[in-house]
Amino acid sequence: MELTDSIRKLREEEVITISETESIRKLTAKDAMIKAVFVCQDDDVGRIIKKLKSEDTNVCMVVTKDKRFVGEISNEDLIKLFLHQVRYEPLTKILNIGYRREFLYKKAKELVNKHKSTVNLDTPINKAIELVYKEGFQYIAVLDKNKKVIGVVTPSSILNLLRNY
Numbered sequence: 001m002e003l004t005d006s007i008r009k010l011r012e013e014e015v016i017t018i019s020e021t022e023s024i025r026k027l028t029a030k031d032a033m034i035k036a037v038f039v040c041q042d043d044d045v046g047r048i049i050k051k052l053k054s055e056d057t058n059v060c061m062v063v064t065k066d067k068r069f070v071g072e073i074s075n076e077d078l079i080k081l082f083l084h085q086v087r088y089e090p091l092t093k094i095l096n097i098g099y100r101r102e103f104l105y106k107k108a109k110e111l112v113n114k115h116k117s118t119v120n121l122d123t124p125i126n127k128a129i130e131l132v133y134k135e136g137f138q139y140i141a142v143l144d145k146n147k148k149v150i151g152v153v154t155p156s157s158i159l160n161l162l163r164n165y
Helices: 002-020 045-054 075-087 089-094 099-104 125-133 155-162
Strands: 038-040 059-063 069-074 140-143 149-153
Touching: 038 045, 045 059, 045 075, 059 149, 069 075, 069 140, 125 140, 125 155, 149 155
Parallel strands: 038 059
Antiparallel strands: 059 069, 140 149
16 A cells, blocks of 8 residues: 555656646647547447547547537446456356346446546646546546537647657
């Protein structure tokens, strides 16, 4: 536990140092934003997996029909769901129900990670960094003035941006 606490403290100190650098203060979420990959609330796991693979991404933004943010689903979420199903496979065999069946027929609205934190294009990058590292969100949706998703800020997109500073 002590090592984990030490790493967490070091990480927080790095976040503070990065966010206080003058040139970083001028950057916004727009500078770190990457293209969002969308799925609808009624898309099933099969469609979500196809999107993740075809777009070569780790996350899909779950949106309403008019592209309003609902939450996100990451490849890690799907792996956890699959592992949960595999763990209980003996029971599903006894009941004559395959685990793939239940896994593949889950809908995005059942799996979505909901959170209230989003950013807009003008949000300072240090606020996005704070959300990613201090609040524990891996992906932050970037919304336009109409609250529609226009992009996403990820740890990788932040690192790519900071590499130049």
